[in-house]
Amino acid sequence: MKNLKSITLGEGNTPLIRLFNIEKLLNWQGEIWAKAECQNPTGSFKDRGSVSEVKEALKQKKMGVICASTGNMAASLAAYTAKANLKCLVVVPKNTPSGKLKQASVCGAELIEADGNYDFCVTRAKEIAEKENLLLCGDYELRRTSQRSLGNELAEAKIKFDAFITPVGNGTLGCAIIEGFVGKGKSPKFIGVQGQGSDPIYQAWKHKSEITQINNPVTIASAMKVGDPLDGKLTLDWIKKTNGQMISVSDKEIIDAQGLLAILEGTYVETSAASTLAALTVNNINTKLNVVLILTGSGLKENN
Numbered sequence: 001m002k003n004l005k006s007i008t009l010g011e012g013n014t015p016l017i018r019l020f021n022i023e024k025l026l027n028w029q030g031e032i033w034a035k036a037e038c039q040n041p042t043g044s045f046k047d048r049g050s051v052s053e054v055k056e057a058l059k060q061k062k063m064g065v066i067c068a069s070t071g072n073m074a075a076s077l078a079a080y081t082a083k084a085n086l087k088c089l090v091v092v093p094k095n096t097p098s099g100k101l102k103q104a105s106v107c108g109a110e111l112i113e114a115d116g117n118y119d120f121c122v123t124r125a126k127e128i129a130e131k132e133n134l135l136l137c138g139d140y141e142l143r144r145t146s147q148r149s150l151g152n153e154l155a156e157a158k159i160k161f162d163a164f165i166t167p168v169g170n171g172t173l174g175c176a177i178i179e180g181f182v183g184k185g186k187s188p189k190f191i192g193v194q195g196q197g198s199d200p201i202y203q204a205w206k207h208k209s210e211i212t213q214i215n216n217p218v219t220i221a222s223a224m225k226v227g228d229p230l231d232g233k234l235t236l237d238w239i240k241k242t243n244g245q246m247i248s249v250s251d252k253e254i255i256d257a258q259g260l261l262a263i264l265e266g267t268y269v270e271t272s273a274a275s276t277l278a279a280l281t282v283n284n285i286n287t288k289l290n291v292v293l294i295l296t297g298s299g300l301k302e303n304n
Contacts (some may be wrong), residue, residue: 007055007084011047012149014039016157016292021264026280031290033159035150037297038269042103044297045173046076048150049143054080056142057135063087066129067137068121070222071096071104072297077137078109089134091121096222103301117217118169119228139172139230147173151180154188154292163189163244165279166294167272168201169226171235173296178238188292190244191285192235193275195219195254201232205239205246220251223272223297247285249278257281258299268299 019032026032037045054077057065064087067073074090081088088109092101093116105111112128114121122138129136137143154164154177166174174192181187194202198217204210214227229235239246249257258274261267276293279285 009041011040019265029288033292034295035292036295038295042076042079043301044072046072049146050076050080052146053137054084062135063133065137066125066134068125070118075103078104078107082107091125093117118226139170144172144176147176148180151177155181155184161290161292163191163289164292165191165276167224167275167296168192168194169224170229171231175231175234175238187242190239190242192246193279194248195221195224196248196250198225199248201235202246202248221271221275247279249275253278269295270297270299270302273297
């Protein structure tokens with residue numbers, strides 16, 4: 001069997017960058033930091049989970065892996081399966097940004113376009129995995145466990161902060177981050193962001209109700225376009241435990257924030273990552289807090 005240690009591409013240990021110019025623009029009284037997950041090998045935080053899933057596929061002697069993806073996971077798994085000499089199938093919704101799909105296809109992934117949204121693709125991927133000798137990958141427990149490394153890094157960082165702000169699709173990343181703090185002292189506030197039109201967790205938090213599925217989620221941030229979030233309930237539980245909050249932002253607020261990060265800080269991120277800054281601009285967060293924005297992916301991935 002292939003040496004499992006040889007599967008790594010250098011993921012993790014991404015930099016923390018102080019956003020001084022954004023602080024000045026927003027008259028922020030605390031500190032604003034960015035965890036630059038866009039600097040992972042394939043340009044997104046997904047690499048933290050992909051390396052573990054591909055290792056698991058090798059351990060189980062699978063022919064390869066399969067997942068549903070709106071782009072980032074597809075690119076990430078394709079790179080790590082290429083390194084491991086495994087097959088990679090990805091079920092993607094039609095009209096997924098071509099920049100993300102090209103990255104996956106260049107690394108040898110077989111792309112299966114589905115005439116439905118992300119939630120439909122998840123079901124289709126499960127069906128194919130059962131028929132073939134493939135490991136079903138995605139925002140499941142193994143990936144969440146692996147992504148705790150991001151929380152570990154923040155817990156061990158030499159900065160003091162009160163909250164982290166992360167995009168929320170399935171909710172897996174935010175939960176993984178906070179789980180990385182368990183046993184390492186006081187946990188920060190978990191602040192999640194969703195795009196208006198694709199914000200079932202926000203709506204449940206706002207109305208103190210159960211999560212209601214959105215059948216046709218709509219947001220410019222394709223990575224957050226999830227109507228039936230896998231870790232939705234867990235997200236709400238952690239937000240409550242950490243005295244955090246959910247925020248919903250518009251497409252315009254996301255695009256404006258994306259521009260500000262590029263123009264003022266020289267950091268070009270994808271729309272879902274930009275939603276974290278958009279959350280600061282809607283005046284729902286205490287400006288005295290020291291916050292860390294989780295910049296989940298590079299803006300280059302959404303170029304057509």
